[in-house]
Every structure is written in C-alpha cells, then in structure tokens.
Amino acid sequence: MNRSRSLLxxxxxxxxxxxxxxxxxxxxxxxxxxxxxxxxxVRFTNxxxxxxxxxxxxxxxxxxxxxxxxxxxxxxRHEEFRHQSGLYNPGESWGALSTSDRRFSRxxxxxxxxxxxxxxxxxxxxxxxxxxxxxxxxxxxxxxGFMTTPGRDQANISLYRVFVxxxxxxxxxxxxxxxxxxxxxx
Numbered sequence: 001m002n003r004s005r006s007l008l009x010x011x012x013x014x015x016x017x018x019x020x021x022x023x024x025x026x027x028x029x030x031x032x033x034x035x036x037x038x039x040x041x042v043r044f045t046n047x048x049x050x051x052x053x054x055x056x057x058x059x060x061x062x063x064x065x066x067x068x069x070x071x072x073x074x075x076x077r078h079e080e081f082r083h084q085s086g087l088y089n090p091g092e093s094w095g096a097l098s099t100s101d102r103r104f105s106r107x108x109x110x111x112x113x114x115x116x117x118x119x120x121x122x123x124x125x126x127x128x129x130x131x132x133x134x135x136x137x138x139x140x141x142x143x144x145g146f147m148t149t150p151g152r153d154q155a156n157i158s159l160y161r162v163f164v165x166x167x168x169x170x171x172x173x174x175x176x177x178x179x180x181x182x183x184x185x186x
Contacts, residue, residue, distance in 0.1 A: 030058060031058040031059055031074070031076060034055075034058065034111060034113075035111050035112070035113065035142070035159050035160065035161045036055050036184065037055060038055045038056065038057050038058060039055060039186070040054075040055050040184060040185070040186055041053065041054040041055065041184070041185045041186075042142070042144065042159065042182060042183065042184050042185070043181070043182075043183045043185065044136060044144045044146060044180065044181065044182045044183075045136070045180045045181050046133075046134040046135075046136045046144070046145075046146050046178050046179070046180035047134045047178055047179065047180065048133075048134050048146050048147045048148065049065065049066065049146065049147075049148060051063055051064055051065040051066075051146065051155075051157070052064045053157060053159060056071070059073050059074050059075075059076070060072075060073050060074075061073075061074065061109065063107060063109075063155070063157060065104070065148065065155050066148075068104070070104065070107050070155075072107045072109065074109060074111060104148065104153055104154055104155045105153040105154065106152070106153060106154035106155070107154070107155050107156075107157065108154055108155070108156045108157075109156070109157045109158070109159075110157075110158040110159070110160075111158075111159045111160070112160055112161075113160070113161045113162075113163070114160050114161070114162050114163070115163045115166075116162065116163065116164045116165075117164075117165065118164065118165070119164055119173060121164075122162065122164055122169065122172075122173055123173035123176070126143075126172055126173060126176045127173075127176060129145065129158075130145070130176045132145075132147050132156075133145025133146060133147050133156065133158060134146065134147065134178040134180070135172050135176055135177060135178060136177070136178055136179075136180035136181065136182050137162075137169065137170075137171065137172050137177065137182060138181075138182040138183065138184070139170055139171065140168055140170075141161050141162050141163060141168030141169050141170075142159075142160070142161055142162075142182055142184065143159070143160045143161075143162050143169065143172065143182075144157070144158065144159050144160075144182050145157075145158040146158075
C-alpha cells in the first residue's frame with residue numbers, strides 16, 4: 001500500500017474512532033428522548049428480580065442489581081428503531097466473559113420516549129420480549145422490563161416513557177403486565 005493510501009486510511013480510522021455517539025466518547029450534553037433527568041433514579045421489581053437505575057448524566061447510568069453496582073454509557077439513536085429514538089447500550093464486551101462470579105459483564109439497556117398511535121401498536125411492541133422482560137408500569141406512562149441471563153453473563157433493562165395518542169399509558173395491554181413496582185425518586 002503506498003504512503004498516500006496509508007495516510008488516507010489512518011485519517012478515516014481517526015474520524016470514525018472520534019464518533020460522538022459511541023460509549024467512552026465525548027458526547028453532546030442533551031440526550032434526545034431520555035426518560036428521566038440526571039440525578040433521578042427509578043426502583044423496580046418484577047418476577048425476574050429487582051434493581052435501581054440512577055441517572056448520572058445525560059448518557060451515563062448506574063444500575064444496582066442483586067447488590068452489585070454497574071456503570072454504563074448509552075448511545076443516542078440516530079434513526080428510529082421499533083418506535084424508539086432514544087438511547088441504548090448494546091452490551092458490547094471484549095474477550096472471554098467470566099460467568100463464575102456474581103457480576104454481569106454486560107448490561108444491555110434501552111431507554112426512550114415512545115409515542116404510539118394506537119393501543120394495537122403498544123400491544124405489538126410489548127408482546128415482543130414481554131414473556132422474558134416481564135413488563136411493569138407505574139400507571140403514569142413509565143414502563144420497565146428487566147431480566148438477567150447468567151449463562152450469557154448479562155442483564156437487560158428497558159425503560160420507556162410511553163404515550164398512546166398523546167396520553168400517558170395507564171395500563172399495559174391485557175396479558176402483558178406482570179406483578180411488580182416501578183417508582184421514580186428524585
């Protein structure tokens with residue numbers, strides 16, 4: 001490869017690695033469609049367990065699950081994905097995962113304000129994965145789904161603020177709500 005091509009490739013790789021929306025990169029101060037504000041915290045329980053999720057900053061979160069603390073960063077979605085335009089963490093990790101300890105190596109997280117046009121759209125959305133995530137709502141539009149998968153060394157947390165026809169979701173569609181609680185604490 002000649003020198004000019006090498007320099008061009010290095011320049012391209014430098015630009016890609018400086019992306020503002022990947023974990024660990026500098027990021028804009030405002031997160032689009034974030035559910036809460038920095039400093040707020042949610043406590044949740046469902047049949048899969050319980051935990052807390054604290055907002056450290058626009059893109060940083062702290063979770064406590066089974067007495068263990070986890071810090072992770074979220075990425076802003078650039079395009080809508082399954083009614084979501086908020087934030088996510090794909091739970092990426094490098095190398096072998098240690099499943100022998102109690103700590104999860106991956107936190108897979110989603111967070112978004114979701115605006116459905118109909119109850120049917122909400123039903124279809126929450127039906128997918130609902131048997132695993134065990135959705136719980138606070139009756140004021142806030143919904144959480146949570147599960148742990150020790151064999152994959154991961155925990156999944158999905159937190160949404162949901163509107164149907166501009167009104168906060170009061171109850172999950174029939175058959176998709178599970179026992180539990182969801183509380184916001186300042």
